[in-house]
Amino acid sequence: MSLRDAVLANLKKITDPVSGQDIVSAGVMRALNVEGDTVRFVIEVDPKLAERMEPVRAAAEQAAQMVDGVNKVTAMLTAHSEKAPPDLKPKPKPSETGPAPVAGVDRIVAIASGKGGVGKSTVSANLACALAAEGRRVGLLDADVYGPSQPRMLGVSGRPASPDGKTILPLRNHGVTMMSMGLMTNEGQAVVWRGPMLMGALQQMMNQVQWGALDVLIVDLPPGTGDVQLTLTQKFALDGAIVVSTPQDVALIDARKGIDMFRQTQTPILGMIENMSTHICSNCGHEEHIFGHGGVAAEAEKLGVPLIGEIPLHLDVRMAADSGAPIVVAKPDSPQAEAFRAIARDMIAKGQA
Numbered sequence: 319m320s321l322r323d324a325v326l327a328n329l330k331k332i333t334d335p336v337s338g339q340d341i342v343s344a345g346v347m348r349a350l351n352v353e354g355d356t357v358r359f360v361i362e363v364d365p366k367l368a369e370r371m372e373p374v375r376a377a378a379e380q381a382a383q384m385v386d387g388v389n390k391v392t393a394m395l396t397a398h399s400e401k402a403p404p405d406l407k408p409k410p411k412p413s414e415t416g417p418a419p420v421a422g423v424d425r426i427v428a429i430a431s432g433k434g435g436v437g438k439s440t441v442s443a444n445l446a447c448a449l450a451a452e453g454r455r456v457g458l459l460d461a462d463v464y465g466p467s468q469p470r471m472l473g474v475s476g477r478p479a480s481p482d483g484k485t486i487l488p489l490r491n492h493g494v495t496m497m498s499m500g501l502m503t504n505e506g507q508a509v510v511w512r513g514p515m516l517m518g519a520l521q522q523m524m525n526q527v528q529w530g531a532l533d534v535l536i537v538d539l540p541p542g543t544g545d546v547q548l549t550l551t552q553k554f555a556l557d558g559a560i561v562v563s564t565p566q567d568v569a570l571i572d573a574r575k576g577i578d579m580f581r582q583t584q585t586p587i588l589g590m591i592e593n594m595s596t597h598i599c600s601n602c603g604h605e606e607h608i609f610g611h612g613g614v615a616a617e618a619e620k621l622g623v624p625l626i627g628e629i630p631l632h633l634d635v636r637m638a639a640d641s642g643a644p645i646v647v648a649k650p651d652s653p654q655a656e657a658f659r660a661i662a663r664d665m666i667a668k669g670q671a
């Protein structure tokens with residue numbers, strides 16, 4: 319019996335309290351990945367049942383751990399999505415499923431947030447443009463298939479072309495090579511967009527887009543810790559992750575979950591960015607802390623990750639994003655742009671981009 323089968327057999331001994339079936343047959347156990355002696359999987363639950371399912375997760379983790387030959391087990395609860403069926407088909411050998419680099423891409427950095435609307439896409443767009451302005455060869459993948467915002471923020475429109483039906487030509491503006499999952503979802507592109515599942519879609523974007531030679535590929539993730547995040551950390555050799563949060567408590571709690579996920583998947587955390595840190599009035603320059611201030615710094619210290627930047631809340635940041643030229647392009651000398659440019663320079667100095 320393969321290690322994978324042995325793990326599955328043990329997981330079948332755990333009962334899903336919702337359906338009464340075992341967790342494998344019930345389909346709540348997903349994305350099982352066995353790599354050497356390391357086992358990872360997620361248990362998909364209705365977010366309302368998260369507390370009730372935590373003992374199930376712990377029991378499943380323990381059951382996998384009991385299998386001879388298993389050394390390390392990572393089991394996570396994720397919010398259940400309507401779409402994906404249980405993913406328990408036979409898979410290629412573990413050696414073929416481990417994290418892989420993307421051809422021509424030197425580094426992959428993910429930008430994540432626990433919660434939506436904290437400015438993750440704004441930060442991704444500005445960092446990408448700031449790195450490009452420093453002379454780096456930068457790619458930006460907008461992996462948020464439901465709420466793609468990079469085409470608008472970078473001011474690109476039109477369809478990415480696929481001359482051979484296999485590779486996808488990305489778009490380019492402000493020195494950044496960009497592709498958005500959201501641009502590929504129309505029927506007209508069915509030829510390159512067969513797998514409706516997000517996980518397959520992400521892999522297509524990473525591997526089939528002609529990124530060219532890049533110093534860094536920035537991946538703007540959807541908020542939270544779902545399938546796309548997990549696929550990215552498991553399938554691709556990530557060099558690091560940056561977690562964006564506002565100083566508000568609620569956003570911070572979610573950010574902690576994001577940091578936990580990256581830790582569990584051994585992704586280096588480059589740091590946290592506090593966005594909407596201080597409000598600067600565009601009329602009088604008066605400063606106010608609308609969402610509080612310093613919350614992220616305190617949290618970063620507690621979690622032992624660096625705080626790599628504080629971005630002020632300023633009307634110009636939003637206006638620039640809405641008009642297709644991020645603030646670092648539209649007003650490169652403004653203090654708001656400088657906040658992003660300082661992070662970019664710091665990343666380059668540390669060899670992270």
Ligand SMILES: Nc1ncnc2c1ncn2[C@@H]1O[C@H](COP(=O)(O)OP(=O)(O)OP(=O)(O)O)[C@@H](O)[C@H]1O
Pocket residue numbers: 431433434435436437438439440441462465467540541593594629630631632633634635636637639640
């Ligand atoms: N520092 C800032 N100052 C002013 N407005 C900002 C700032 N950061 C983000 N915004 C605005 O807040 C809104 C949400 O930002 P953005 O789309 O980047 O968030 P997000 O975290 O990527 O959201 P989602 O999770 O929905 O993709 C946008 O209108 C953006 O222009």
